[in-house]
Amino acid sequence: MTTDTVPTRQRPSTDGQPLLRLTDIHSYYGNIHALQGISIDVFRGEIVTLLGANGAGKTTTLRTIHGLIHPKKGKIELDGRDITTMPAHEHVRVGIGQSPEGRRIFSRMTVMENLQMGGYSRKDKAGLHEDYERVFDLFPRLRERRSQAGGTLSGGEQQMLAMGRALMTRPTLLLLDEPSMGLAPILVEEIFAIMKDINRQGTTVLVVEQNALMALGAADRGYVLQTGTIVRSGDAKDLLEDPEVQKAYLGG
Amino acid sequence: MSAAMNRAAGPRQTLGLRRFMGRHQSLSILVLAIIVAVALPLVVTLPIISGFGIQKDWVTGFAQAGVFVLLALGLNVVVGFAGLLDLGYAAFFAIGAYTFAYAASGFTGLDFPFWPMLLVGAGVAAIFGVLLGAPTLRLRGDYLAIVTLGFGEIVPVVFNNADTYTNGTNGITGISQPSLYGLAGIYGFGFTNPYLYYITVFVIITLVIMLLYRLQDSRIGRAWVAIREDELAAASMGINTVTTKLLAFAIGASTAGLAGVFYSAKLSSVTPDQFKFDVSFTALAMVVLGGMGNIWGVAAGALIVYELQSQGLKQLDQFMHALNLPAIALGPLVINLSQINYINFQNLLYGLALALMMLLRPEGLFPSRRRRRELHEEPASDELASPDATGERE
DSSP states (O other), X not given: OOOSOOSSOOOOXXXXXXXXXXXXXXXXXXXXXXXXXXXXXXXXXXXXXXXXXXXXXXXXXXXXXTTSSXXXXXXXXXXXXXXXXXXXXXXXXXXXXXXXXXXXXXXXXBHHHHHHHHTTXXXXXXXXXXXXXXXXXXXXXXXXXXXXXXXXXXXXXXXXXXXXXXXXXXXXXXXXXXXXXXXXXHHHHHHHHHHXXXXXXXXXXEEEESOHHHHHHHOSEEEEEETTEEEEEEEHXXXXXXXXXHHHHSOO | OHHHHHHHHHHHHHHHHHHHHHHTHHHHHHHHHHHHHHHHHHHTTSXXXXXTOOHHHHHHHHHHHHHXXXXXXXXXXXXXXXXXXXXXXXXXXXXXHHHHHHHEETTTTXXXXXXXXXXXXXXXXXXHHHHHHHHHTTSOHHHXXXXXXXXXXXXXXXXXXXXXXXXXXXXXXXXXXXXXTTTTGGGSSBTTBHHHHHHHHHHHHHHHHHHHHHHHTSHHHHHHHHHHHOHHHHHHTTOOHHHHHXXXXXXXXHHHHHHHHHHHHHHSEEOGGGGSHHHHHHHHHXXXXXXXXXXXXXXXXXXXXXXXXXXXXXXXXXXXXXXXXXOEEETTEEEXXXXXXXXXXXHHHHHHHHHHHHHHOTTOSSOOHHHHHHHHSOOOSGGGGSHHHHHSOO
């Protein structure tokens, strides 16, 4: 496992046009005003984390980006292109891959079949085989268990499969929803190390987390959500030092 | 050394056969279908079975069973492949049947030939499948079942009450039978010659099975499995869930349409009460009993269920009546096993059979490999203890 620290990774530039831009997003669940005007920028090559307690709106934000909920107000742009009302299944085509909350792997399909589903929209056979290898290199455990039913994997392996499956869509932007949920600390570290590897290979990552310490340790920048609004944002390092953030999320 | 070779030959041969069947799927299906089609009329001439009826009657029954095999095959696409519970499937059967009734009977004065009408009937049913599916397929599970149940009730009611257009309860009679244009002479299609119907339905079934296998192994087939497991995750993989589900509905409906055209031509008449809920239910029972998702299993299940209800119950009835048992008094209740009309017990037996199957063998008599995995593998993680808890969450 490549858990070694990043060898002088250049900090991605935050000038110019962001890869993903959310402008004043308002999303509702029925009458519940879940997101109350959220603006987020994710620049190419970055790892950005979205922090917040249960019910703060983290998953809602990801769902909104992914087209599962359409915002009542606001704009989502990918590389300058308006994708606010794009249906979920078309996101794969424009380069957004998602490892959803609760992993949602196809538990009755084998590991390999799960990865094949990830490549569903792709027709480049050679590229697909390249990417199976890439996923198996990132997650050697999946290679061992390639013909095992997804549902029989451990929680950590399922998380790896969910990430591997998302990578099979060959995303430019990878959305990770609570990758650490329900995992042992050692596995959480492993998952975050792999996330950094994925990022180093050129994929921009937006990761939603409750485990603020891990997430801020891995990310370039962060946003802190509280009841549907962003209350803090900035460099991950600064957020780690921020007394308010420490008090609320880091047990400081 | 030769012993070692012999030992090795066994598994290698079966492996070779399996590989051959995998590579030449349609050919294998054709061969298997021909074997079954030839074997069935021969088996019924065996001494024990021939006592139940002459070959011609059996073949008439098989041709009729073929209609239900088609229904079960089509419903299997909707329920088994895509996981959408359709309780009104008979509606598409009715639409196919009435399509041919309009196209080739004295009622309209038209006389379109049977063979192309098979495709037209399938197409018309598919259109209705899309019309029903488009507004309803955003519903899931129970809700979809209720809507389809309603549709299944509406269609026969409309045929029943739109007298001017459908001749109401009396239905449409005098529907043309298929024609071979004199090629077969006196051996052509007719009420007294079930063999041609038998062959026809077998050809249709064989073609449908070939197509279904190709669909199952295609991208669409994989998309159906994904949707059945987790619709949201399927959408994240880039699957357009709406059109994929609609396609399942349309293909299922078109198979029922095919069956309907054949059915109305064979009976030469259609009435609304031939397409009531019990047809939908019977088809569903066949799919479940045969093994949801398994094409051959569903076809075999349909044949078995049909023969059990048409022959099995009749024989049981005759047998019990012939026994002439004395009445048994259980307190105030007097039961005479020899005077019960067992043929009326059809629905009770379906219910019993389904309940027993769900308890003892929920994957069906001939389960698909995947379905067996679903029901008999020990879940390793706690999340899997209730797969639907994560699957259904919105």
